[in-house]
Amino acid sequence: MDGSSSLARDRRAQQDAAANVPSLSTAIQRTSDWLLAHQHADGYWCAELEGDSILQSEYLLLLAWANREETETAKKLSKKLLSQQRADGSWAQYPEGKIDVSSSVKAYFALKLTGHQPSADYMVKARDAILEAGGADVVNSFTRLYLALLGQIPMEICPAVPPEMILLPNWFPLNIYRMSSWSRTIFIPLSICWALRPVVDRSEDCSIRELFIKPPEQWPELRCPGQENSGGLFTWERFFRTADATLKRIEKWRLRPLRKRALKACEQWILDRMPKSDGLGAIFPPILWSIIAFRALGYDDQHEAVQSCWNELDKLMIHDESDDTIRIQPCKSPVWDTTITLRALAAGRQGADVPRVRKSLDWLLSKEVRDKGDWTNNVRSEPGGWFFEFNNEFYPDLDDTAMALMALQEQLAEMGVTLEVHPGQSWENTTVLTTSNRIAVEDAIDRTMLLDKVSSATKRGLAWSADMQNHDGGWGAFDKNNDAEFLCKVPFADHNAMIDPSWPDLSARVIESFGLLGVNQHSRGKLGDVVRNAITYIRENQHFDGSWYGRWGVNYIYGTWQCLVGLVAVGIPTDDEMIQRGAAWLKGCQQQSGAWGETCDSYENPNLKGIGTPTPSQTAWALLGLLAAGEEESEAVRKGIQYLLRTQKEDGTWDEEPFTGTGFPRVFYLRYHYYRIYFPLLALATWAKKINPATEATR
CATH class of the missing domain: 1.50.10.20 (Glycosyltransferase)
Structure with a gap:
């Protein structure tokens, strides 16, 4: 084919693509119609909230503990778990992530418990990947607890979770209310399990010793990701490790005068928080551990509290008839x-x-x-x-x-x-x-x-x-x-x-809501003070390059978008240096296609901030940030709008595979299945309000 023919073909392809790009108003209407068509009859919207493979693994480990690993549910969960295995044999925290040893060990163990033979090719690949990455020796504390619960390692290898902590007063530095709410709701049922040791020993019929490099007693100490070992004569890390060892010695000597009272308090604490809730904390881990805790306390399977927990876990299941699998949502x-x-x-x-x-x-x-x-x-x-x-x-x-x-x-x-x-x-x-x-x-x-x-x-x-x-x-x-x-x-x-x-x-999101109600940096009284203090906090936490960290979405694109929007909403002018630097950072990480994308890896490696596979949700966040900064006429915004219009499907939706939601940085990430829909709509519609309605985005 000669060069002129190739050029003509490329020109026709570009023309065909341009012809399929909807107008701004059409795109907005398409997505609005799609959302209204997918509203629940009761008036709400609720899309799938997708986590990683640990949800399937941990449920399977629970079923094995409860002697239910041969049920139809277990088979469908294991089938889903196997489909999540990557080509190198491992499991990861998100699609493009590196091997996560804890996830991989739990997946391997769960598959083995449900009848998958260790000689199968996929099990061999999993085993090799795990051993190459450090073996079961380097799994996290939660994984150790599951292994101990099923008799693979001694409970002493796990961190101490003493139920007596519930008796400590609120003024004491280590009381349970100094923990985050999600840690608290897991800690209380776990403490019951740690105290009562409801171990179902599967080491004889289903051992995973082949994943151990060293004996469990020689496994490395546990440490929070990103928390380096500090020096000095006194460190909190050294203090807590000493306390952990002391608690385990006390446990061994059975010096537990407050144990009965503490267990009763923990039991009542859980029961008090179950009404008006989709299970304890309304999230998967504490519901699962509540089942084990209740059974350890002597509740039978038919007890109302136990049945309630199983029912709440059932509600988190998604039955996929297309491939005959079941997957679990975290909430x-x-x-x-x-x-x-x-x-x-x-x-x-x-x-x-x-x-x-x-x-x-x-x-x-x-x-x-x-x-x-x-x-x-x-x-x-x-x-x-x-x-x-x-x-x-x-x-x-x-x-x-x-x-x-x-x-x-x-x-x-x-x-x-x-x-x-x-x-x-x-x-x-x-x-x-x-x-x-x-x-x-x-x-x-x-x-x-x-x-x-x-x-x-x-x-x-x-x-x-x-x-x-x-x-x-x-x-x-x-x-x-x-x-x-x-x-x-x-x-x-x-x-x-x-x-x-x-x-x-x-x-920034909190003060954005204040700003919509007319409260800003110039308001008098308590609300005005609240906003001014928040502005100071946000200003002090802007990074040198102009970005902000995103705790609840991936990552710096999310944080920078929300900070720009929130600050402008409470009266910070768009020519403020803080706003200008944030907008400049967003424009600087826009991709050639006009889109934005950022990998979850940026939590571990800030050099990757603003870098990653382009996504509709992150593109929408960047656009909303730039629109708040007064950039509606900029080339960056027009290219971003064009990207969203160009990639919109005829039904008004967009495709998005990467995880852009954050559960716990460096530990657990999420894919909100509606992020790819309502955030692009919000960006397109916000831009439409900013510009002359007659303006065509594709021009």
Whole structure:
């Protein structure tokens, strides 16, 4: 073929591709229609929340412990687990990640327990990969506990998890409320198991000694990822290792005068937190360990509490008929998915006048927290806010609360109603003011009822969020001032989530919700002080290159987007150096295609920040950050918009394989299946509002 023919063919291909690019309005409508078509009948949205292979592995290990490894459920779970094995024989934390030894050991053990022969090629490859990476010797504390539970190693090799900690008063430095909420909900049932040792020894019929390089007694010490061994005469790491050894000696000598009382307190603590919740903490690990804890305490399989836990785990299963497998979700995300969908629909001009949208507002309001939870150990405030799952009354979080507040305000704005906060010197004289531009007479009563509900929930959510601010001006997710870094030196802390300190991305989201309600850096009274302190915290945590760390999304793209949006929302001008540096960093990591992408590896290696496979969600985040910074007419934004339009499918969705959600950095990552849909819609619709509606994005 000559050069002219090739050139003509390339030109025709470009023309064909351009012809298939939808207009901005068409793209927005397509995605809006798709989301409305996928709304649940009760009014919410909830997509799959995908984790890694440990969810299947750990459930299979639980089934083996309960003598249920030969069930149909176990077979389908093991089939899914095997499909997640990579070409080198290993399992990873996310699709493009390196081998994760703990995940691989659990997967190998789970497959062997469910009848897979160690001589099979895939088992040989797994074994070789594990041994090359250090063997079972280097697994984390949770994996050690599973191995001990099934008789593969002595319990003494695991970190001490003493139930007596529940008896320590709140003022004591090591009380359970100094731990993050998710660590706390795992620690309590684990402590029961550690004390009662409900071991089901499978070492005779199913040993994995072939994965050991050294005897378990010679395995290396546990350490939180990224926590280096510090020098000096006294270190917290040395202190906790000494304490761990001492506790194990006491356990061996049976000097446990408070054990019975502690176990009873732990048992009651779990039972108290199960009502109005999708299981303890509403997440997979504590629900699973609650089953083992209850059985260790003498509950039989038919006990209501045990059955409740099994039922909650069943709800996390996804049965895939296409390949006859079952996979497990770490939890469900209906409040999170619903709030962001509502925000995206509002930006796309789908407001509460649409009956389906109004139904979702009623559903969201029904999920407001009205009971006190663990957060009251450090905060005296009227209950308010929202949680992440269907039911989790004890654990509202700042992220969902901020998103819910913004979703409600933006949906009301589509009705022509605006809520504004009039800050007072105290909450008693802080009011929520209402302005209205258009309320049809025939809808006045219905809308007034909705407005009253939203106004009341808004004031409570705002007050609760403000009272949860940390002493450094930022916010954590579930607790106030949960920042005792010395706890990260505890051997049990190697899941890298022992505490819940302030993070820039979350702090910026909280003040973004304040800004939508008219509270900014110039506001007087307590709310104004809250915002100003938060701005100082975010400014102090900007990196030299202009980026911000992202705790709850991958990673610096996520953090920089949210910080730019939050700061501008509370009155920081776009010509502020902080905003300009953040925008410049985002533009600097845009890819040639116009997209953005960042790998989970950037948590371990900051040199990879802003680098990775392009994704619709991360492209949308970068665009939203740049739009907040006043870059709507920039070439970077136009190229990013063109990328989203060019890659949108005819049904209004986008494809996205990489994980862009963060559970615990360097330990556990997530793929939110709606991130690829509502975030691009939010970006496209936000840009549409910024520019002349007649402007074509593809020009």
